[in-house]
Amino acid sequence: MPNRRTVFIVSDRTGITAEMLAHSLLTQFEGPEFKRVTLPFIDTPEKVLQVNEQVRAAAKKDAERPIVFSTLVDDDLRGALKVDCALCLDFFEAFISPLEQELNHKSSHTMGKTHSVNNFGEYNARIEAINFALAHDDGIKPKDLDAADVILVGVSRSGKTPTCLYMALQYGIKAANYPLIPEDLGEVKLPAVLAPYRHKLFGLTIGPDRLAAIRNQRKPNSKYASLDNCRFETAEVEAIFRKEGIPYLDTTAKSIEELSSTILHRASLQRRIF
Amino acid sequence: MPNRRTVFIVSDRTGITAEMLAHSLLTQFEGPEFKRVTLPFIDTPEKVLQVNEQVRAAAKKDAERPIVFSTLVDDDLRGALKVDCALCLDFFEAFISPLEQELNHKSSHTMGKTHSVNNFGEYNARIEAINFALAHDDGIKPKDLDAADVILVGVSRSGKTPTCLYMALQYGIKAANYPLIPEDLGEVKLPAVLAPYRHKLFGLTIGPDRLAAIRNQRKPNSKYASLDNCRFETAEVEAIFRKEGIPYLDTTAKSIEELSSTILHRASLQRRIF
Numbered sequence: 001m002p003n004r005r006t007v008f009i010v011s012d013r014t015g016i017t018a019e020m021l022a023h024s025l026l027t028q029f030e031g032p033e034f035k036r037v038t039l040p041f042i043d044t045p046e047k048v049l050q051v052n053e054q055v056r057a058a059a060k061k062d063a064e065r066p067i068v069f070s071t072l073v074d075d076d077l078r079g080a081l082k083v084d085c086a087l088c089l090d091f092f093e094a095f096i097s098p099l100e101q102e103l104n105h106k107s108s109h110t111m112g113k114t115h116s117v118n119n120f121g122e123y124n125a126r127i128e129a130i131n132f133a134l135a136h137d138d139g140i141k142p143k144d145l146d147a148a149d150v151i152l153v154g155v156s157r158s159g160k161t162p163t164c165l166y167m168a169l170q171y172g173i174k175a176a177n178y179p180l181i182p183e184d185l186g187e188v189k190l191p192a193v194l195a196p197y198r199h200k201l202f203g204l205t206i207g208p209d210r211l212a213a214i215r216n217q218r219k220p221n222s223k224y225a226s227l228d229n230c231r232f233e234t235a236e237v238e239a240i241f242r243k244e245g246i247p248y249l250d251t252t253a254k255s256i257e258e259l260s261s262t263i264l265h266r267a268s269l270q271r272r273i274f
Numbered sequence: 275m276p277n278r279r280t281v282f283i284v285s286d287r288t289g290i291t292a293e294m295l296a297h298s299l300l301t302q303f304e305g306p307e308f309k310r311v312t313l314p315f316i317d318t319p320e321k322v323l324q325v326n327e328q329v330r331a332a333a334k335k336d337a338e339r340p341i342v343f344s345t346l347v348d349d350d351l352r353g354a355l356k357v358d359c360a361l362c363l364d365f366f367e368a369f370i371s372p373l374e375q376e377l378n379h380k381s382s383h384t385m386g387k388t389h390s391v392n393n394f395g396e397y398n399a400r401i402e403a404i405n406f407a408l409a410h411d412d413g414i415k416p417k418d419l420d421a422a423d424v425i426l427v428g429v430s431r432s433g434k435t436p437t438c439l440y441m442a443l444q445y446g447i448k449a450a451n452y453p454l455i456p457e458d459l460g461e462v463k464l465p466a467v468l469a470p471y472r473h474k475l476f477g478l479t480i481g482p483d484r485l486a487a488i489r490n491q492r493k494p495n496s497k498y499a500s501l502d503n504c505r506f507e508t509a510e511v512e513a514i515f516r517k518e519g520i521p522y523l524d525t526t527a528k529s530i531e532e533l534s535s536t537i538l539h540r541a542s543l544q545r546r547i548f
Contacts, residue, residue, distance in 0.1 A: 014535035016444070017298045020388070023548065024291050025369050027387035028347065031379050036548060040535055067376065073302065087376045094368040095299050102341065102361045105305050113301035114294070115531035124491075126530070130436050134411070162404050165439055169530070170290070217398075256400070256443070257389035261288035261314055274297065274310060 004033040006058035010051055010070040010081065013112040015040035021091055022069040034067075042072070043111055048080045059085035073109045122172065125272040129168035129175075136176030137161055142193045145176055149269050151197055152177040154204035155233045156224075157214045159251040159259060163204070166260045172272030173264065182229075185236035188243055202263050203241040203248030208234050210252045278307040280332040284325055284344040284355065287386040289314035295365055296343040308341075316346070317385055322354045333359035347383045396446070399546040403442035403449075410450030411435055416467045419450055423543050425471055426451040428478035429507045430498075431488045433525040433533060437478070440534045446546030447538065456503075459510035462517055476537050477515040477522030482508050484526045 007026065011018040015038045026034055037058075039051055058066045066086040072078040078090050096107050135141060136148065138161065145151060150167075152160040152175060160177035167173040184191045194201065208230040215225035223229055241248040247266055251259055264271065281300065285292040289312045300308055311332075313325055332340045340360040346352040347366055356362050370381050409415060410422065412435065419425060424441075426434040426449060434451035441447040458465045468475065482504040489499035497503055515522040521540055525533055538545065 014531050016531050016535060017294055019548075020291050020294055021365075021369075024345065024365070024388040025373055028366075028370065028381035028383065029373070029377055029379055030382055032377055040539055065376075067373070071298065087372065089369055089372060091295075091298070092302075095295075095363055096302065098361065098363060099299055099303070099341070102339075103303055103306055105303055107302035108304055109302070112532070114298040115529045123529070127436060127488075130439065134408075134435070137408070161408070162401060162443070165404065166443060169436070169440060169443065214401075255389045255397070257288050257290050258386070261290060265314055274293075 004035055004062065005064045006062055006066040007034045007036045008051065008055055008058075008066060008068045008070075008086075009036060009038040010042050010068060010072065011038075011040050012043045012072050012074065012077065013041065014115050015071075017114050018069055018071040018091070021071065025069075042077070043074075045077065045080055048077050051081065052083050055083045055086050059083075073107075073111050073113075075109070122273045125172040126169065129172045129272065130165070132174040132176070133161075133164040133168040137164065139178045142178060145197050145200070147174055148176040148197070148200055149174045150202050150263065150267055151175070151194070151200045152204055152263075153180055153194065153201050153237075153246070154248075154251075155180055155206070155211070155230075155237055157211060157218070158204045158206045159254075159256070160204055162256045163251075163259045163263070166256045167264065170257075170260060170273075171264055171269070173269055180233075180237050180240070182233065185233060185240075188236065188239045190240060190244055198244065198246075201244075201246045202267055203237065203246045204251050204259070205234050205238050205241070205248055206250065207252040278309055278336065279338045280336055280340040281308045281310045282325065282329055282332075282340060282342045282360075283310060283312040284316050284342060284346065285312075285314050286317045286346050286348065286351065287315065288389050289345075291388050292343055292345040292365065295345065299343075316351070317348075319351065319354055322351050325355065326357050329357045329360050333357075345388075347381075347385050347387075349383065396547045399446040400443065403446045403546065404439070406448040406450070407435075407438040407442045411438065413452045416452060419471050419474070421448055422450040422471070422474055423448045424476050424537065424541055425449070425468070425474045426478055426537075427454055427468065427475050427511075427520070428522075428525075429454055429480070429485070429504075429511055431485060431492070432478045432480045433528075433530070434478055436530045437525075437533045437537070440530045441538065444531075444534060444547075445538055445543070447543055454507075454511050454514070456507065459507060459514075462510065462513045464514060464518055472518065472520075475518075475520045476541055477511065477520045478525050478533070479508055479512050479515070479522055480524065481526040 009018045009022050068086045068088040070090045156179050164175035164177050167175045211230040212227045283292045283296050342360045342362045344364045430453050438449035438451050441449045485504040486501045
């Protein structure tokens with residue numbers, strides 16, 4: 001693998017921002033192969049020296065020089081991380097200085113701000129939203145949906161649960177979900193229990209081939225997983241969505257992040273955490 | 275509020291990367307107040323022109339000029355977004371060009387790569403991990419833990435469930451959790467059901483004051499929520515963790531992200547998604 005490069009992702013805290021930075025950039029390059037190594041909690045000069053050793057070792061071993069993505073807020077640590085044998089790109093280095101100039105304000109250079117519990121109010125909102133999603137998953141407590149910000153409806157395995165959980169974790173949104181089961185279909189109308197919450201509904205649908213594949217992993221060769229049944233169920237829910245004017249998305253080729261942010265945007269939901 | 279600035283977060287897709295970028299940077303500045311406006315799915319020249327109008331309107335209204343953080347992969351869209359009346363910082367602009375030079379490879383400039391379903395294998399691993407966390411939440415199916423990558427143990431409301439869900443979503447890790455309830459405590463030993471999985475255990479503890487505050491929100495003035503009981507339970511679980519040599523974390527002032535990445539790191543877990 002002559003083209004394989006080692007990519008180091010170095011952070012003074014969790015590494016989550018640095019990983020997203022690296023991921024967004026590397027997915028723009030389709031040719032080369034990358035071996036990713038995340039090194040979180042690099043918060044002392046000694047740890048930086050150890051990272052430098054690892055980077056140098058990779059540079060010796062690989063045919064190509066390593067790439068180092070870092071998010072280090074401390075100027076000295078950032079300076080110490082520079083290694084000639086690698087391309088080093090630091091996120092704070094690129095942006096902190098223009099921001100300091102613009103704001104006419106020194107940055108705090110405090111590690112661990114991004115994902116710290118800065119605000120217990122936001123933390124509680126997040127936990128509450130997670131508990132809400134768990135308590136209202138798959139039609140549980142359907143009569144207790146007054147507190148929901150949004151209610152996702154769709155057939156079984158169309159992506160409702162992961163999307164609700166992601167919206168809770170990322171945005172603090174209280175998202176319930178309600179499965180439209182075969183007993184609900186055939187008459188092209190909403191289950192009565194959802195009627196009072198029509199304005200909160202957001203539909204999910206999915207390509208029948210993909211749905212059959214997902215269901216076959218769970219219950220192989222069942223009627224539930226058969227392509228015919230998946231075609232019937234998805235056609236029915238889409239007919240309901242159109243007839244009732246419920247906004248909906250096709251989840252087939254969308255990630256949980258794409259679904260969540262699209263719903264947030266299209267349903268004009270107010271996020272509780274930032 | 276003379277110092278309040280409008281911060282626009284502009285993305286051609288979900289806005290999740292751009293939000294994290296902006297958040298990491300802005301949390302480094304403690305003085306100024308920011309009003310954040312996320313504008314996702316800005317993927318045509320027409321939409322960029324609309325954004326420019328919004329930015330100009332904010333510049334007129336606010337005492338200070340706006341800041342625009344963007345993640346636009348298309349060079350033309352990025353060029354069109356520049357507005358003189360704002361500080362514009364684009365993430366791809368800063369990093370794509372040094373990477374192209376280093377890799378000797380043009381970037382694909384394809385929108386929506388970061389959070390797209392590039393890989394159905396990874397997508398399935400993620401969904402499986404989420405289902406696993408849900409099926410093994412709070413001691414459900416304790417005899418079926420062979421497939422767990424890690425099992426979080428701790429008292430009720432110490433942060434186990436959100437951490438398991440985050441590890442599933444972010445890393446594809448199969449994380450179960452098992453609550454240590456008062457009946458399990460007092461003898462400073464692990465429940466028998468956990469004994470076969472001792473090497474997979476990771477403990478969570480929490481400051482008794484914080485625990486009492488969280489529990490009081492759920493069951494006000496109960497024995498469960500009393501400070502005395504919270505002191506007893508946390509002291510007991512910490513004694514078990516120490517006696518049994520179970521690694522553990524104090525969740526009191528840690529975010530879900532910090533807990534998850536620390537456990538991933540300290541337990542040397544292999545993530546299934548990147």
